[in-house]
Amino acid sequence: MRPKLTLKQIARELDVSISTVSKALKDSPEIGEDTKQKIKAFAKLYNYKPNNIALSLKNRKTKTIGIIIPEIVHYFFTTVISGVEQVANEKGYNVIVCLSNNSFDREVLNLDLLANGSTDGFILSLAKETMQKEDYHHLTEVINQGMPVVLFDRVVDEVHCDKVIIDDIIGAKKAVEHLIETGCKKIGILSTVDYVSVGKLRTRGYIEALEENDFPVDEDLILKIEDMENSEKEIGEFLKTRDVDGLFAVNEQFAVSAIGALRRQGRNVPEDVSVVGFTDGELSKNFIPSLTTVSQHGTRMGAEAAHLLIDKLERKPDEVESYKTVIVETSLVRRESTKN
Amino acid sequence: MRPKLTLKQIARELDVSISTVSKALKDSPEIGEDTKQKIKAFAKLYNYKPNNIALSLKNRKTKTIGIIIPEIVHYFFTTVISGVEQVANEKGYNVIVCLSNNSFDREVLNLDLLANGSTDGFILSLAKETMQKEDYHHLTEVINQGMPVVLFDRVVDEVHCDKVIIDDIIGAKKAVEHLIETGCKKIGILSTVDYVSVGKLRTRGYIEALEENDFPVDEDLILKIEDMENSEKEIGEFLKTRDVDGLFAVNEQFAVSAIGALRRQGRNVPEDVSVVGFTDGELSKNFIPSLTTVSQHGTRMGAEAAHLLIDKLERKPDEVESYKTVIVETSLVRRESTKN
DNA sequence: TTTCAACACGCAAACGTTTTCGGACGTTGA
DNA sequence: TCAACGTCCGAAAACGTTTGCGTGTTGAAA
Numbered sequence: 001m002r003p004k005l006t007l008k009q010i011a012r013e014l015d016v017s018i019s020t021v022s023k024a025l026k027d028s029p030e031i032g033e034d035t036k037q038k039i040k041a042f043a044k045l046y047n048y049k050p051n052n053i054a055l056s057l058k059n060r061k062t063k064t065i066g067i068i069i070p071e072i073v074h075y076f077f078t079t080v081i082s083g084v085e086q087v088a089n090e091k092g093y094n095v096i097v098c099l100s101n102n103s104f105d106r107e108v109l110n111l112d113l114l115a116n117g118s119t120d121g122f123i124l125s126l127a128k129e130t131m132q133k134e135d136y137h138h139l140t141e142v143i144n145q146g147m148p149v150v151l152f153d154r155v156v157d158e159v160h161c162d163k164v165i166i167d168d169i170i171g172a173k174k175a176v177e178h179l180i181e182t183g184c185k186k187i188g189i190l191s192t193v194d195y196v197s198v199g200k201l202r203t204r205g206y207i208e209a210l211e212e213n214d215f216p217v218d219e220d221l222i223l224k225i226e227d228m229e230n231s232e233k234e235i236g237e238f239l240k241t242r243d244v245d246g247l248f249a250v251n252e253q254f255a256v257s258a259i260g261a262l263r264r265q266g267r268n269v270p271e272d273v274s275v276v277g278f279t280d281g282e283l284s285k286n287f288i289p290s291l292t293t294v295s296q297h298g299t300r301m302g303a304e305a306a307h308l309l310i311d312k313l314e315r316k317p318d319e320v321e322s323y324k325t326v327i328v329e330t331s332l333v334r335r336e337s338t339k340n
Numbered sequence: 341m342r343p344k345l346t347l348k349q350i351a352r353e354l355d356v357s358i359s360t361v362s363k364a365l366k367d368s369p370e371i372g373e374d375t376k377q378k379i380k381a382f383a384k385l386y387n388y389k390p391n392n393i394a395l396s397l398k399n400r401k402t403k404t405i406g407i408i409i410p411e412i413v414h415y416f417f418t419t420v421i422s423g424v425e426q427v428a429n430e431k432g433y434n435v436i437v438c439l440s441n442n443s444f445d446r447e448v449l450n451l452d453l454l455a456n457g458s459t460d461g462f463i464l465s466l467a468k469e470t471m472q473k474e475d476y477h478h479l480t481e482v483i484n485q486g487m488p489v490v491l492f493d494r495v496v497d498e499v500h501c502d503k504v505i506i507d508d509i510i511g512a513k514k515a516v517e518h519l520i521e522t523g524c525k526k527i528g529i530l531s532t533v534d535y536v537s538v539g540k541l542r543t544r545g546y547i548e549a550l551e552e553n554d555f556p557v558d559e560d561l562i563l564k565i566e567d568m569e570n571s572e573k574e575i576g577e578f579l580k581t582r583d584v585d586g587l588f589a590v591n592e593q594f595a596v597s598a599i600g601a602l603r604r605q606g607r608n609v610p611e612d613v614s615v616v617g618f619t620d621g622e623l624s625k626n627f628i629p630s631l632t633t634v635s636q637h638g639t640r641m642g643a644e645a646a647h648l649l650i651d652k653l654e655r656k657p658d659e660v661e662s663y664k665t666v667i668v669e670t671s672l673v674r675r676e677s678t679k680n
Numbered sequence: 681t682t683t684c685a686a687c688a689c690g691c692a693a694a695c696g697t698t699t700t701c702g703g704a705c706g707t708t709g710a
Numbered sequence: 711t712c713a714a715c716g717t718c719c720g721a722a723a724a725c726g727t728t729t730g731c732g733t734g735t736t737g738a739a740a
Binding site: 007 | 695696699
Binding site: 002003004049051052053054056062064074081082085096097113115145253256260281287288 | 341342343344387389390391392393394396397402404411412413414415418419421422425434435436437438439452453454455456457458481484485486593596597599600603621622623626627628
């Protein structure tokens with residue numbers, strides 16, 4: 001076992017000073033050609049690599065960005081991470097991932113931890129609990145300390161920072177309009193309770209689409225699900241008494257649950273009922289019938305977020321502060337769960 | 341914007357020395373009660389938190405563990421991350437995630453980067469390309485420098501370190517035996533090329549199960565897929581000319597592709613053909629019919645890996661070196677894609 | 681009054697870098 | 711012969727901590 005090589009050891013070995021070694025390795029003109037060669041050769045031979053921690057301390061930046069998400073076992077978030085990782089890597093940054101598990105406390109904990117030198121900035125999507133409590137002091141505090149933060153997906157007006165979102169309303173409208181275009185007359189929605197902002201917004205899009213097309217808005221066709229655990233049962237009950245021919249689900253899960261329930265009730269998709277989901281994940285692609293869905297392009301969102309953050313990080317200190325909100329367009333992916 | 345508070349600033353503000361502040365905050369008996377109170381109050385008021393980077397440098401450990409996986413948009417890996425994260429957090433460690441994208445070069449790059457001070461140890465699953473090249477010098481080097489490494493899932497004998505695996509052979513046997521028990525007579529397998537170790541092992545398990553039950557092993561019923569992109573088509577072709585009544589797929593993807601292809605050919609699952617998958621992901625749970633599958637318990641694997649790693653990290657230096665391989669048991673989850 | 685322990689605190693080194701500054705030495709030109 | 715200059719290198723500070731040790735002050739015991 002041979003521990004890591006340091007400048008000091010090279011210096012001692014070659015009988016020069018530490019600063020000489022440092023300069024030589026950086027190809028400084030201050031150092032004579034032959035000394036440089038000698039030092040470089042030695043460093044290469046023993047595979048010297050500078051210690052990142054020491055560099056971070058000196059430079060007061062770590063070249064790593066923290067990403068905090070509510071849960072990782074979730075296709076959308078993994079695509080976002082993937083997007084972040086990609087551009088971060090291109091720009092020489094590392095990515096450190098933390099999970100809030102939708103808990104406010106864990107979100108605060110992780111943020112605090114990473115804010116103390118471990119990262120240069122954050123990309124995060126708020127925990128459900130945080131949005132319920134409407135407590136964002138941990139974020140504003142971090143921002144106040146000069147740390148750039150980019151919020152994505154689950155964002156909130158109260159926090160002033162860059163944001164990356166999709167237009168949930170427009171996305172939902174696309175879905176519902178597609179149902180209308182393909183001949184559905186009575187369209188229901190499977191949504192979440194309102195404090196989940198995406199649920200609220202997508203419900204609004206659903207309503208707007210109906211209104212703009214002179215469809216009646218029937219509260220009885222709107223299901224707002226709170227308990228994710230029992231969503232399947234709840235959806236089944238709901239559908240049993242609703243004579244819809246079109247269904248917009250605000251996520252994949254709800255969509256497949258609905259299809260299952262419908263099938264059990266002897267109703268076929270898409271012949272009897274067309275179904276559109278939201279989020280283009282593994283399920284949508286592989287389900288039978290495959291799901292027509294609104295794709296959020298998580299990878300692109302992640303990439304955008306990373307760009308925003310890195311721009312802030314590498315901005316000259318005298319540039320004026322300004323916060324952007326980039327909206328990543330959604331797109332409707334037509335598959336088998338709707339009539340074409 | 342108020343930048344982070346340091347010991348030095350507190351010291352200046354309160355007109356004491358840096359060391360006094362440090363000791364006071366650590367409740368050292370060296371410091372007088374009133375001074376302590378004064379310092380603590382001040383620190384609390386301005387929310388002082390020690391700088392992690394400085395601590396890392398001083399202690400020569402970072403309290404973070406690196407996890408390098410081939411891809412993140414993959415249910416199994418996310419569950420593993422989740423497991424690692426959980427126990428890491430309990431023990432006060434952070435997790436930094438890197439993606440190799442199945443590329444050897446990226447694996448080396450990430451490892452090198454993180455090895456230079458950013459992490460105390462690694463948990464990783466080898467990139468496909470790495471296993472093809474059979475080049476593991478980057479790992480042995482890191483291990484030689486005294487960094488603990490835990491390999492999981494895609495492991496390899498050549499690297500000496502702790503490992504967490506499932507018994508692919510036994511898992512596959514469970515699957516095939518279940519097919520046999522439920523009355524299948526002619527059982528095929530959808531596998532991968534042999535250099536993907538899991539494919540190879542699961543194929544072996546398939547063969548062993550057949551032999552032990554006095555079933556003939558028919559090479560013609562074994563499909564080894566190389567090109568994941570076109571797996572769906574390949575599976576369709578394969579099934580068209582095989583009159584199987586049982587099918588073991590080495591992953592979820594293959595299983596659902598098979599079911600789709602069978603259905604298109606007018607064959608029902610599980611009535612005409614029973615299908616068992618491997619990996620208990622979103623797909624398996626939600627597909628219709630839901631998939632009988634061999635669960636790998638990714639979360640548990642991640643947790644085990646984290647424990648192994650942290651044990652090594654916190655081991656007294658004089659303890660003897662020893663490498664464990666823990667085998668996480670798989671379990672068969674019976675669902676609708678097989679007859680009961 | 682002297683001596684000494686106990687107490688309270690500061691100094692300085694260390695972790696591994698980078699970088700500014702200055703010093704030693706040799707060469708050049710007048 | 712000597713100043714001026716160039717070349718090559720080292721000392722030291724800095725980033726933010728922790729910690730062993732030294733030191734000054736106090737009060738009490740002798």
